[in-house]
Amino acid sequence: MSQCPEQQLDLEFIERMAEVVDAASHKDVNDTLDLIVDVAASFISDSLAATVVVVDGHVSSGLRLAACRGLSHEYRRAMESDPDQFRASAAARAIRAQKTTMVADLQHDPVYRQWWPLARQEGYQSLLASPMTVGGYAIASLNIYRKVTGELSKRDVLLLEMFARVAAGALQTSLLLVERDNQVTALGHLVRALQDQAHEHSNRLQAIRGLIAIGESDEALEFITEISSAAISLRSEIGVKVAHPTLAGLLVALSGIASQQGIRLGVDADSNAKDIPAHVSDSQLVTVVGNLVENAMAAVAEQTDHRRFVEVLIAERPDHFRIEVRDGGDGFAMSIDEAVEWGATSKSHHLGAGLALVNRIVTSAMGVLDVDHHVGGTTLTVRIPTVPQHP
Numbered sequence: 001m002s003q004c005p006e007q008q009l010d011l012e013f014i015e016r017m018a019e020v021v022d023a024a025s026h027k028d029v030n031d032t033l034d035l036i037v038d039v040a041a042s043f044i045s046d047s048l049a050a051t052v053v054v055v056d057g058h059v060s061s062g063l064r065l066a067a068c069r070g071l072s073h074e075y076r077r078a079m080e081s082d083p084d085q086f087r088a089s090a091a092a093r094a095i096r097a098q099k100t101t102m103v104a105d106l107q108h109d110p111v112y113r114q115w116w117p118l119a120r121q122e123g124y125q126s127l128l129a130s131p132m133t134v135g136g137y138a139i140a141s142l143n144i145y146r147k148v149t150g151e152l153s154k155r156d157v158l159l160l161e162m163f164a165r166v167a168a169g170a171l172q173t174s175l176l177l178v179e180r181d182n183q184v185t186a187l188g189h190l191v192r193a194l195q196d197q198a199h200e201h202s203n204r205l206q207a208i209r210g211l212i213a214i215g216e217s218d219e220a221l222e223f224i225t226e227i228s229s230a231a232i233s234l235r236s237e238i239g240v241k242v243a244h245p246t247l248a249g250l251l252v253a254l255s256g257i258a259s260q261q262g263i264r265l266g267v268d269a270d271s272n273a274k275d276i277p278a279h280v281s282d283s284q285l286v287t288v289v290g291n292l293v294e295n296a297m298a299a300v301a302e303q304t305d306h307r308r309f310v311e312v313l314i315a316e317r318p319d320h321f322r323i324e325v326r327d328g329g330d331g332f333a334m335s336i337d338e339a340v341e342w343g344a345t346s347k348s349h350h351l352g353a354g355l356a357l358v359n360r361i362v363t364s365a366m367g368v369l370d371v372d373h374h375v376g377g378t379t380l381t382v383r384i385p386t387v388p389q390h391p
Contacts, residue, residue, distance in 0.1 A: 016039040016042070016043075019035065020032070020036055020039060020166065020170050023035050023174075028174075029171070029174045029175060029364075032170060032174045033066050033171065034067055036052055036067065036142065036167045036170070037051060037052055037067045037068060037142075038050075038069055039163070039167075040142055040144060040163065040167075041070060043156075043159070043160070043163070044144055044146065044156065044160075046146050046147050046148045047144050048070055048124060048146060049069060049071040049072075049124070049144075049145040050069045050143065050144050050145070051065060051067065051068040051071055051091070051143045051145075052066045052067045052068075052140050052141070052142055052143070052167075052171075053065055053066065053079075053091040053092075053095075053141045053143065054066040054139060054140040054171075055095060055138065055139055055140060062083075063086055063089075063091065063092055063095070064080075064366075065080055066140065071145070072122050074121070074122075075118050075122055078118055085115075088112075088114065089112075089129075090103050090112070090127050090128075090129040090141075090143065091129045091141035091143050093129070094129035094130060094131045094141045094143075096138075097131075098131050098133060098138045099131065100129065100130045100131070100157060100160075100161055101128070101129045101130075102126075102127075102152070102157070103127040103128070103129075104126050104149060104150055104151050105125070105126060106119045106124050106125060106126055106127050106145075107119045107124075107125060122145075123147055124145045124147070125146055125147055125148050125149045126145075126146045126148065126149050126150060127143060127144065127146065128144045128152055128157070128160065129141050129143045130142045130143075130157075130161050130164040131164065132164045132165070132167055133165060133168055134168045134169060139168055139171065139172065140168065140171065142160070142163070142167060144160065241267050241268075241269070241271035241273075241314075242267065242272075242314050243273065244273050244276060244314075246282045246285070247273060247276075247282075247285060247286070247289060247314060250286055250289060250290060251265075251267060251312065251314075254290070257297070258310060263297055263300060263301070263308045263309065263310060264308065264309040265293070265297070265311075265312070266310075266311045266312070267312055267313075267314075268311055268312065268313035268315075268324070270313060270315055271312070271315050272315050272316060273315055274316065277365065277384050280365050280384060284361045284365070285323075287357060287358070288323060288358050289312070289314070289323060289325075291355065291357065291358050292325040292358060292382075293310060293325055295325075295355065295380075296310040296325050296326075296327035296329065296378075297327075299327050299329025299330070300327050300328050300329045303329060303330075306328070307328030307329070307377070308328065309327065309328050310325065310327045311324075311325075311326045311327075312324070312325055312326075313325075319386060320367075320383045320384055320385050321383070321385075321386065322381070322382070322383055322384075323381070323382040323384075324379055324380070324382075325379070325380050326377055327377050327378055328376055328377045329377060330378075331373045331377075331378045362382050365384045366384070367382060367383055367384035367385060368382070368383050369381070
């Protein structure tokens with residue numbers, strides 16, 4: 001029995017929805033978003049563009065353009081650079097109302113007057129914005145820009161609303177998997193640091209046992225006092241500068257590892273981290289700091305003594321959270337963009353596979369990662385904006 005064209009289209013759409021769901025479990029978040037807009041745009045024959053606008057509390061508009069297909073550079077720039085205009089968009093209305101918003105005539109609807117010039121320039125005649133909801137909350141909006149005026153058929157609207165719900169679940173799954181990976185990576189840093197510390201403690205206990213065995217109890221007591229005082233002094237010094245317990249603990253552990261390798265790891269006197277940005281988790285910052293410091297230690301491992309140093313600054317600034325890792329290494333063998341893109345693993349070239357992960361975390365937090373090569377070393381700087389106050 002043959003299928004009518006409409007039934008065939010429905011089957012193809014269902015297959016594409018299944019593709020989006022599958023992508024959420026094994027693809028990058030950005031790849032999943034790109035697939036969502038691709039499927040949405042391909043379903044409507046008269047579409048010109050498709051976008052996903054996500055709820056993002058750490059950008060000034062409260063919304064962020066996360067993915068697009070077919071959207072012009074100028075239109076996209078207008079959405080990203082004008083928070084007030086963004087808040088008045090159909091996507092924002094759909095998210096606030098948690099209800100599909102249809103704009104049958106985008107070039108003449110008085111509600112969207114501020115969008116008329118761009119819509120006419122780009123040829124966008126109508127628009128549909130469908131909220132992407134999870135657990136009763138809208139986390140994003142799926143938007144279709146069309147080249148004809150008028151409303152979509154009820155059938156098409158219902159299918160797109162269904163797809164928006166499926167896409168929302170896929171996006172949420174992808175985001176949760178990313179956070180899980182961040183937590184696993186962060187835990188790995190802490191476990192390795194603790195293992196190295198345990199090994200060092202074992203060596204010290206062996207030394208103490210040996211001194212006692214040969215009757216040098218005074219020397220054993222002196223050694224115990226020395227290492228205890230050093231540990232207390234280190235914890236106190238770091239704790240005063242970096243009051244955030246997780247980051248302070250990580251730095252204490254990394255300092256112990258560096259010491260075992262004959263590397264001087266210091267905390268900059270200007271460090272003053274008590275709180276972290278609300279939109280960044282402890283595990284994400286542990287991953288960032290851990291990877292940058294480990295790469296820096298690898299970069300100086302073969303240097304002469306005066307260049308075997310790593311210095312870390314973690315500080316709260318008025319408008320951003322700052323992380324700087326300086327070292328005495330030879331710098332990158334490739335550009336920072338290439339290093340981030342490829343996630344190179346050549347430790348001798350001051351690169352680690354974690355650099356790409358660091359960049360993904362920083363980018364997702366709307367921050368920036370910079371590198372500065374200077375006389376006698378390299379500085380990697382992360383700047384993550386603090387959460388703005390919304391009007």
